[in-house]
Amino acid sequence: MTTVAADIHDDHHDHGPAKGLMRWVTTTNHKDIGTLYLLFSLLMFMVGGAMAMVIRLELFQPGLQFVDPGFFNQMTTVHALVMIFGAVMPAFVGLANWMLPIMVGGPDMALPRMNNWSFWILPFAFTMLLSTFFMDGGAPAGGWTIYPPLVLQGGNGFPYMIFAIHMMGISSVMGAINVIVTILNMRAPGMTLMKMPLFVWTWFITAYLLIAVMPVLAGAVTMLLTDRFYDTSFFDAAGGGDPVLFQHIFWFFGHPEVYILILPAFGIVSSIIPTFARKPLFGYSSMVYATASIAFLSFIVWAHHMFTVGMPIQGELFFMYATMLIAVPTGVKVFNWISTMWKGSMTFETPMLFSIGFVIMFTIGGFSGLMLAIAPADFQYHDTYFVVAHFHYVLVTGAVYSIMAGAYYWLPKWTGNMYNEKMGQWHFWISTVSVNVLFFPQHFLGLAGMPRRIPDYSVQFTEFNMWSSIGGFVFGLSQVFFCYIVYKTIKGGEKATDQVWEGAEGLEWTLSSPPPYHSFTTAPEIK
Amino acid sequence: MNKLKQLFASGALLTFMSSVAHAEYGLNMPVGVTETSRQVYDLHMLILWVCVAIGVVVFGAMIWSMIFHRKSQGAVAAQFHESMTAELVWTVVPFIILIVMAIPATKVLIDMHDASEADMSIKVTGYQWKWRYEYIGEDVDFFSSLDAASNEARQVGSDIDPATVENYLLNVDHPLVIPVNTKVRFLLTASDVIHSWWVPDFGWKKDAIPGYINEAWVKVDEPGVYRGQCAELCGRDHGFMPIVVEVKSEADYAVWLAAQKGEEVVAAVANELAVSEAVTTEDLMKKGETVYQSNCVACHQAKGEGIPGVFPAITGGVITTGPIDQHIDRAMNGKAGTAMMAYKDQLTDVELAAVITYQRNALGNKVGDSVQPSAIAALR
Numbered sequence: 001m002t003t004v005a006a007d008i009h010d011d012h013h014d015h016g017p018a019k020g021l022m023r024w025v026t027t028t029n030h031k032d033i034g035t036l037y038l039l040f041s042l043l044m045f046m047v048g049g050a051m052a053m054v055i056r057l058e059l060f061q062p063g064l065q066f067v068d069p070g071f072f073n074q075m076t077t078v079h080a081l082v083m084i085f086g087a088v089m090p091a092f093v094g095l096a097n098w099m100l101p102i103m104v105g106g107p108d109m110a111l112p113r114m115n116n117w118s119f120w121i122l123p124f125a126f127t128m129l130l131s132t133f134f135m136d137g138g139a140p141a142g143g144w145t146i147y148p149p150l151v152l153q154g155g156n157g158f159p160y161m162i163f164a165i166h167m168m169g170i171s172s173v174m175g176a177i178n179v180i181v182t183i184l185n186m187r188a189p190g191m192t193l194m195k196m197p198l199f200v201w202t203w204f205i206t207a208y209l210l211i212a213v214m215p216v217l218a219g220a221v222t223m224l225l226t227d228r229f230y231d232t233s234f235f236d237a238a239g240g241g242d243p244v245l246f247q248h249i250f251w252f253f254g255h256p257e258v259y260i261l262i263l264p265a266f267g268i269v270s271s272i273i274p275t276f277a278r279k280p281l282f283g284y285s286s287m288v289y290a291t292a293s294i295a296f297l298s299f300i301v302w303a304h305h306m307f308t309v310g311m312p313i314q315g316e317l318f319f320m321y322a323t324m325l326i327a328v329p330t331g332v333k334v335f336n337w338i339s340t341m342w343k344g345s346m347t348f349e350t351p352m353l354f355s356i357g358f359v360i361m362f363t364i365g366g367f368s369g370l371m372l373a374i375a376p377a378d379f380q381y382h383d384t385y386f387v388v389a390h391f392h393y394v395l396v397t398g399a400v401y402s403i404m405a406g407a408y409y410w411l412p413k414w415t416g417n418m419y420n421e422k423m424g425q426w427h428f429w430i431s432t433v434s435v436n437v438l439f440f441p442q443h444f445l446g447l448a449g450m451p452r453r454i455p456d457y458s459v460q461f462t463e464f465n466m467w468s469s470i471g472g473f474v475f476g477l478s479q480v481f482f483c484y485i486v487y488k489t490i491k492g493g494e495k496a497t498d499q500v501w502e503g504a505e506g507l508e509w510t511l512s513s514p515p516p517y518h519s520f521t522t523a524p525e526i527k
Numbered sequence: 528m529n530k531l532k533q534l535f536a537s538g539a540l541l542t543f544m545s546s547v548a549h550a551e552y553g554l555n556m557p558v559g560v561t562e563t564s565r566q567v568y569d570l571h572m573l574i575l576w577v578c579v580a581i582g583v584v585v586f587g588a589m590i591w592s593m594i595f596h597r598k599s600q601g602a603v604a605a606q607f608h609e610s611m612t613a614e615l616v617w618t619v620v621p622f623i624i625l626i627v628m629a630i631p632a633t634k635v636l637i638d639m640h641d642a643s644e645a646d647m648s649i650k651v652t653g654y655q656w657k658w659r660y661e662y663i664g665e666d667v668d669f670f671s672s673l674d675a676a677s678n679e680a681r682q683v684g685s686d687i688d689p690a691t692v693e694n695y696l697l698n699v700d701h702p703l704v705i706p707v708n709t710k711v712r713f714l715l716t717a718s719d720v721i722h723s724w725w726v727p728d729f730g731w732k733k734d735a736i737p738g739y740i741n742e743a744w745v746k747v748d749e750p751g752v753y754r755g756q757c758a759e760l761c762g763r764d765h766g767f768m769p770i771v772v773e774v775k776s777e778a779d780y781a782v783w784l785a786a787q788k789g790e791e792v793v794a795a796v797a798n799e800l801a802v803s804e805a806v807t808t809e810d811l812m813k814k815g816e817t818v819y820q821s822n823c824v825a826c827h828q829a830k831g832e833g834i835p836g837v838f839p840a841i842t843g844g845v846i847t848t849g850p851i852d853q854h855i856d857r858a859m860n861g862k863a864g865t866a867m868m869a870y871k872d873q874l875t876d877v878e879l880a881a882v883i884t885y886q887r888n889a890l891g892n893k894v895g896d897s898v899q900p901s902a903i904a905a906l907r
Binding site: 342 | 553554555556557566567570571574575578581582585586588589592593596597598599602603604605606607608609610613614617618621622625628629632633635636637639640680681682683684685687688689690694695696697719720721723725727730731732733734736737738739741742755756757758759760761762763764765766767834835836837863864865866
């Protein structure tokens with residue numbers, strides 16, 4: 001990792017990374033921080049996954065065999081918080097750190113010290129969140145949506161969760177500022193906005209979403225805090241407040257958050273599919289406009305999460321129409337990916353497999369999303385396993401699959417070693433079969449009437465829950481296998497070329513594998 | 528180890544027996560028993576088939592491409608990367624499909640919102656973790672909670688096979704009863720946290736929110752028993768507050784209503800009688816135990832140990848071993864901002880006196896005093 005490109009006119013000798021542990025604590029290097037983010041995210045993916053295993057174990061058969069219902073609620077709540085804020089978001093920030101400066105032809109992120117800080121907040125935030133398991137009353141158990149009045153009944157862990165969320169928010173906002181400043185200021189001469197790779201574009205738009213909504217979440221959780229400890233009544237009907245107001249504020253954050261979790265995924269897949277189809281991305285500018293439209297629409301659809309709270313009919317109609325409209329730009333993206341594949345010359349290495357898996361299964365999640373948009377039908381779907389199936393299709397086989405695809409795609413560039421292709425393909429196929437066994441039956445469970453967030457169920461739901469649990473255990477194990485593949489690739493393996501993939505285009509492939517410590521110290525020439 | 532063995536054994540058994548024992552398990556949304564539920568079902572099937580049709584085209588094109596446009600087949604990559612026509616087509620066509628979908632959805636939504644001209648109204652109140660039904664203008668008012676058999680079987684480590692319990696987790700002690708072919712308006716609210724009232728066969732769910740009164744309605748076509756559950760996470764026992772609605776013919780309903788009114792009058796008289804005369808501590812303790820089991824254990828636990836940080840212990844508690852006036856006040860009026868609800872509307876004078884006496888003299892407590900039902904009645 002200490003390679004320094006020969007053409008650097010180096011007057012001082014402190015340009016390589018520091019040695020030992022302090023290298024990682026004090027680093028301001030975008031690649032080191034990217035690595036930290038990615039490893040942290042992998043760790044949190046395992047922690048959140050372990051909680052999912054507890055959930056699936058208890059739901060394997062009816063009756064309560066292993067855990068108390070209160071603990072079960074803690075599992076579902078913290079599983080979601082850890083996976084969203086600890087696994088998926090940091091993984092995307094890690095990918096952004098590694099790839100954005102290289103993709104725009106710059107030497108590093110624009111604000112390297114802030115970059116260090118925004119990462120190092122996270123381990124403390126999650127230590128605080130997870131420490132609530134050991135407090136009186138246990139971890140938060142009111143669901144990740146933390147609706148009052150229920151969440152206010154929590155134990156001593158409640159304020160720790162609130163402050164953990166504040167810290168995650170600060171970290172995200174700083175990360176987002178860094179992304180925007182980097183993209184606006186660090187581009188090599190000739191790298192106009194409409195020449196940027198789509199991963200850069202989607203992150204650019206995501207960063208604005210983050211800055212817009214994370215403060216909203218911070219405000220909402222602060223109001224919860226004062227309701228509980230300082231006798232305010234923002235959300236307490238008995239004091240003149242309004243419990244539904246919280247839901248409006250929360251989902252004003254929450255819906256754009258959904259796109260924060262998926263827009264960078266669009267960017268990754270838009271980089272990978274052209275490489276393995278050996279054909280330029282179809283409809284580049286329509287991809288950019290579609291991303292921007294989705295981001296705009298994400299601000300005016302929030303109440304579709306709340307169709308059952310009893311809104312006036314005008315409100316329900318507006319949010320139904322606006323939500324349905326999102327299908328149009330999302331459809332454009334899917335059609336563009338397929339057109340990119342069309343008449344290409346495709347090969348199916350692991351990154352491509354995960355990308356194709358993404359397109360197919362994200363589209364399935366999109367279909368169930370369209371069904372959920374139909375308000376009268378949502379009165380049946382809402383808060384059932386149908387919803388659970390829907391958001392896991394978009395978040396696991398969507399966001400997580402894109403991260404896997406990106407990891408396999410860029411690992412050889414990051415480490416200088418090829419991963420084991422055979423193992424990668426096994427990982428893909430085991431994951432894909434098991435994830436469908438895991439989540440597809442949940443559609444049927446929801447339609448047949450099983451509510452979400454219940455630790456025990458009526459016996460007619462038994463078979464599908466068993467299938468789902470078995471799928472869950474296999475999927476969980478196959479991610480441990482993924483950790484092994486990554487570990488082996490870091491340790492060694494066949495040396496990767498600079499180009500790595502035959503059809504790959506973009507600035508990252510013009511650098512050595514692994515790239516020099518300061519990426520582009522001389523601005524590259526943009527064609 | 529035992530639990531694991533049990534798990535595998537029952538897993539294997541259920542897999543083998545699945546075709547026999549649970550042949551009727553649902554794959555799809557129930558069509559339901561109201562005009563509304565059928566409209567919702569039709570909408571659901573329409574959008575489902577639209578999605579399937581789009582899926583066939585989209586995935587078909589992908590699969591075709593993956594089979595024929597692969598390098599190993601000798602495919603040479605074309606270099607086209609835009610087409611205004613194609614982009615226009617796949618923007619406009621989905622838009623038209625959406626408009627076609629939105630029209631029936633709007634119509635159904637407007638129908639569902641129209642709760643006017645209802646023949647009768649029932650107020651539904653969500654509590655942690657039971658439902659209360661008040662028949663407006665009829666003097667009928669009762670609570671409905673999980674039935675005893677399910678409640679016993681669902682305890683951690685009960686060793687009772689749920690398959691042997693009839694309607695496991697979907698049965699209650701006092702079902703809601705409504706007449707067939709009658710437009711019934713529901714007024715939904717909650718006393719503590721947000722709940723959601725859902726019977727799939729009626730085609731909707733609606734949140735019950737403290738401080739709000741939401742409206743919804745049904746007009747059921749066929750007499751029968753319809754089951755559902757609370758659909759909004761409402762705390763520890765969210766999974767254990769089912770809903771059962773018995774739909775009776777109008778004549779049967781009238782009979783039930785009269786009987787119910789009679790029962791409630793009898794209960795009120797019995798309570799007055801009990802209040803008027805002294806009850807022995809022994810009788811209070813006996814009754815107190817049953818009241819404790821059905822109302823208090825969910826939070827305060829079977830041995831009164833509570834759950835540290837959320838649910839205080841009864842054993843050695845500040846309230847339960849302190850002055851009895853405070854204990855009575857807490858039981859009757861609850862504590863704002865916590866899961867401890869006001870029990871004065873849920874329990875009779877006798878039940879309140881019994882459970883307070885029980886808590887002070889059992890579960891490891893030996894305070895030695897007791898309270899008479901008459902004292903509770905005087906505080907109302």
